[in-house]
Amino acid sequence: xxxxxxxxxxxxxxxxxxxxxxxxxxxxxxxxxxxxxxxxxxxxxxxxxxxxxxxxxxxxxxxxxxxxxxxxxxxxxxxxxxxxxxxxxxxxxxxxxxxxxxxxxxxxxxxxxxxxxxxxxxxxxxxxxxxxxxxxxxxxxxxxxxxxxxxxxxxxxxxxxxxxxxxxxxxxxxx
Numbered sequence: 001x002x003x004x005x006x007x008x009x010x011x012x013x014x015x016x017x018x019x020x021x022x023x024x025x026x027x028x029x030x031x032x033x034x035x036x037x038x039x040x041x042x043x044x045x046x047x048x049x050x051x052x053x054x055x056x057x058x059x060x061x062x063x064x065x066x067x068x069x070x071x072x073x074x075x076x077x078x079x080x081x082x083x084x085x086x087x088x089x090x091x092x093x094x095x096x097x098x099x100x101x102x103x104x105x106x107x108x109x110x111x112x113x114x115x116x117x118x119x120x121x122x123x124x125x126x127x128x129x130x131x132x133x134x135x136x137x138x139x140x141x142x143x144x145x146x147x148x149x150x151x152x153x154x155x156x157x158x159x160x161x162x163x164x165x166x167x168x169x170x171x172x173x174x175x
Contacts, residue, residue, distance in 0.1 A: 002070060002071050002075065003071055003074065003075060003078050005036060005070075006066075006067050006070055006071050006075050006078050006079050006082065007078050007079070007081075007082040008031070008082070009028070009031040009032060009035070009036060009038075009066070009079070009082075010028065010031075010059075010063045010066075010067070010079045010082035010083040011082040011083075011085065011086060012027065012031065013027035013028045013030075013031060013059075013083075014059070014082065014083050014084070014085065014086035014087060015086040015090070017059070018114055018118070020057075020059075022058065022118075022122065023118045023121060023122075024059050025048065025058065025059075025062075025122075025125060026121045026122070026124065026125040027121075028059065028062055028063075029041070029044050029125065032044060032066055038066060038069070038070055039066075041128065041129070041132050042132060042136060045129050045132065046171075047062065047065060047066075048062070049164055049167065049168060050164075050168070051065070052160065052161075052164055053161045053164040053165060053168070059083050060080055060083055060084065062083075063076075063079035063080050063082065063083040064076050064079060064080055066079060067079025067080065130142060130146070133145070141174075145167065145170070149163055149167065152166070
């Protein structure tokens with residue numbers, strides 16, 4: 001039964017997560033944290049931070065780790081397959097349809113319509129992470145981390161992986 005749950009936990013976000021890994025992260029979080037209760041929001045956010053610091057697609061890293069923790073090596077394989085299978089299936093089907101209707105204005109407008117939905121999903125996830133951070137670490141620490149990350153990423157143009165490593169070190173030192 002656990003392998004079927006692992007499969008569904010990553011197959012459903014794979015189908016609904018239009019826009020790649022970042023768009024499917026809130027959906028994976030919903031399955032893993034809210035639906036199955038395999039980890040807390042705090043644990044998921046820490047896993048996400050570590051996963052973002054490693055090379056490769058985030059969705060497959062999350063799938064491999066969570067699948068392994070819940071079902072061992074077979075769970076990891078099931079989760080990896082479930083996370084990529086929807087993309088493969090949908091890509092083949094959509095390419096056939098898009099090639100047939102590529103000149104229609106409706107096809108050209110799909111991306112314009114979907115972008116705001118992805119932005120809202122990422123915004124909601126960011127809000128939930130910030131809220132959990134305020135509750136567990138306090139407002140001042142959270143504001144310092146957000147402001148520091150913004151400064152390093154946007155103003156000083158540091159690489160995101162370096163900022164994540166710094167945040168992990170600060171979190172380990174203060175936690």
